[in-house]
Amino acid sequence: MWQVIGQTRAVSLLQHSLESGTLAHAYLFVGPEHVGKMTLAINLAQALNCEAAERPCLTCPSCRKIAAGGHADVQVIGLTRNEDETEAKLIHIEQIKEIQHSANLPPFEGHRKVFIIETAELLSSDAANRLLKTLEEPPDNVTFILLTVNDRLLPTTVVSRCQRLELPPLSINTAASALADNCGIEPERARLLAGLSHGCPGWAITASNNDTLLQQRNKGLDQQLEIINADYEERFAYAAQLAARFSQNRGAVYEILDLWLDYWRDLMLVKLGCYDMITNIDRKDELVELATSYRLDQIKAFIDTIGSAALQLRQNVNARLALEVLMLDIPLKKEGGVKYG
């Protein structure tokens, strides 16, 4: 029983390969964060070591040990923590050397050794070259599973040695039904979480179990409304604050821009009368009211501005400058307007 939500194409391909004994020695799972890459990799590791006829059974001792992270033949390799508790920026060569050493030893307690490499796009070039050597001459009884959000960031030589499986985001309706059916989430909440997760159920499941994610999102949206109504002085102060945060934690600032982008796309959908398609369904009344303050062309232009601010930050331009331009480009409301500081 595969636990990954959706992803029927990838699952049936793996199931067929298992049954016909035609598994590849290396896989590359490509898909956005929280779409289910790790769940699928763990399920494959379970299937490869399962003791039951229907693999993976999830209940035999081997399946349970793998799920608990305590199986000697299944290892997950990813970014490590540095001495100062910050995350390393790359997967380093020593980690790959350890894998190579372990891969050359026979399985300790199962049928097959499985090495799952998370964030494979962050392999250092030395580490990727070292891994390539192993992928070119794979030891028997070893399966590598590389996970990445973007395989174009990996050396083509590594990609070409793996069987590539794409894990696309689910449609919002599919994700919402799966969350309601599999996780017992109430349908209205399942629809909200499915939308906010952009069809990546891992985020939605975490958010359903932990209020912090939704609280952060609510705080981010409330702050956005304050900034929309603020004068330029306050907006620039906010840009400076975000730029300082960007130097510490880039992900947090990208998340804020994603919130803004979803919100302004919703404003556009409301303007077009497509109420069923909005993401922030719990803020529908607020969106409907706010949409009356802007023209459609203003909303569209600002969506482009948010997109280009995010792109510029990813291209390492001056963060403060990019964020100040974003603040300047917030469209003027029809009535009431912004206060000029």
Ligand SMILES: [Zn+2]
């Ligand atoms: Zn099993």
